[in-house]
Amino acid sequence: DAGVTQSPTHLIKTRGQQVTLRCSPKSGHDTVSWYQQALGQGPQFIFQYYEEEERQRGNFPDRFSGHQFPNYSSELNVNALLLGDSALYLCASSRAGQGADTQYFGPGTRLTVL
Amino acid sequence: DAKTTQPPSMDCAEGRAANLPCNHSTISGNEYVYWYRQIHSQGPQYIIHGLKNNETNEMASLIITEDRKSSTLILPHATLRDTAVYYCIVRHQTGANNLFFGTGTRLTVIP
Numbered sequence: 001d002a003g004v005t006q007s008p009t010h011l012i013k014t015r016g017q018q019v020t021l022r023c024s025p026k027s028g029h030d031t032v033s034w035y036q037q038a039l040g041q042g043p044q045f046i047f048q049y050y051e052e053e054e055r056q057r058g059n060f061p062d063r064f065s066g067h068q069f070p071n072y073s074s075e076l077n078v079n080a081l082l083l084g085d086s087a088l089y090l091c092a093s094s095r096a097g098q099g100a101d102t103q104y105f106g107p108g109t110r111l112t113v114l
Numbered sequence: 115d116a117k118t119t120q121p122p123s124m125d126c127a128e129g130r131a132a133n134l135p136c137n138h139s140t141i142s143g144n145e146y147v148y149w150y151r152q153i154h155s156q157g158p159q160y161i162i163h164g165l166k167n168n169e170t171n172e173m174a175s176l177i178i179t180e181d182r183k184s185s186t187l188i189l190p191h192a193t194l195r196d197t198a199v200y201y202c203i204v205r206h207q208t209g210a211n212n213l214f215f216g217t218g219t220r221l222t223v224i225p
Contacts, residue, residue: 004157033212042201042215043158056212090157092213102148103213105157 002027004093004106012112013081021076021109025093031055032074033103034066035090043090049074050096078111086113118202123220126196132189134219136202139183145206147178148213149187151198158201158215161187192223 005024013019025032031050035043045058049068068074072093078085088110092103119137126132138147146165150158162169162176164185169176175188189196201218 035213035215042217043213045212045214048212058212088155092158102160102163104160105150107157108155110155 004091004104006089006091006106006109008109009107010110010112012114014114015081015083017081017113018077018079019081019111021078021089021091021111022073023076023091023093023106024073025091026104029093029095029104030072031094031096031101032068032072033092033094034074034076035092036060037088037090037108039087046076081113083113086111117214118204118216120200120202120216120219122217123222125222125224126189126192128194128223128225129191132187132192132196132221132223134187134189134200134202134221135184136187137184138202138204141182141204145204147176147182147185148203148205149174149176150201150203150213150215151196152201152218153195153198159198161200192221194223194225197221197223 004026007022033048034046037043046060047057048055052068063079065077088108090108092105094101094103146163148163149161152158164176178185199218199220201215203213
C-alpha cells in the first residue's frame with residue numbers, strides 16, 4: 001500500500017519563474033492538503049482540496065494555486081516566484097468523513113528560488 | 115483551533131521512556147489532540163491522536179488529563195531514531211480543518 005508520494009524531490013528555480021509540484025495521495029484517500037515549511041519553522045497550511053474543489057485556504061497570496069484531479073492526485077502551482085518561496089512543500093492526504101480524518105504526509109519537495 | 119504550548123527541547127537517555135508534555139488549556143469538547151513528529155528534512159509522521167481517553171499504539175501512548183487541558187506523549191523505550199521535533203496539535207473533529215503546527219519540542223535521545 002503506497003503512501004503519499006510527491007514529485008519532484010528537489011527543484012531549483014529563479015525569481016519570477018513558475019513552478020508546479022505534484023502529489024499522489026495514499027490509497028483510499030480523497031482529500032489533499034498542502035503545507036509550506038520554511039527552514040527552522042513548522043509547516044504552514046496553504047490550502048486543501050476535496051472533490052476537485054478548494055475547500056479551505058490559509059493565509060497565502062493568489063500566486064499559490066492548486067488543482068485536484070478525478071483520481072484525487074493534486075498539483076500546487078506557484079507563479080512569479082520570490083526568494084521567500086524557498087521552502088519544503090509538503091502534501092498530506094486524508095479520507096473525508098472518517099471521524100478524525102487523520103492526515104498523512106509525503107516526503108516533501110524542496111524548492112530553492114535563486 | 116486551540117493553541118498548544120510545548121517545551122522547546124528535551125533530552126532523553128536511550129532505552130528510557132520519553133515523556134513529552136503539551137498544554138492545551140483552551141481545548142473545546144470536539145477537538146482532538148494529535149501528535150506528529152518530524153525527523154530532519156522529512157515529512158511529518160503521524161504518531162497518535164485522542165479525544166478524551168488515553169490511547170496506545172505500536173509507536174507511543176497518549177495520556178490526556180481528565181479536564182483535557184494537557185496531555186503527555188510517551189515513547190516507552192526511546193531509541194536514537196526517535197530524535198526528532200515532536201508537534202502537539204489540537205484540531206477540530208471533522209471537516210475542512212488544517213493542522214496548525216507550532217514550534218514543537220526537539221527531542222534528543224542520548225546514547
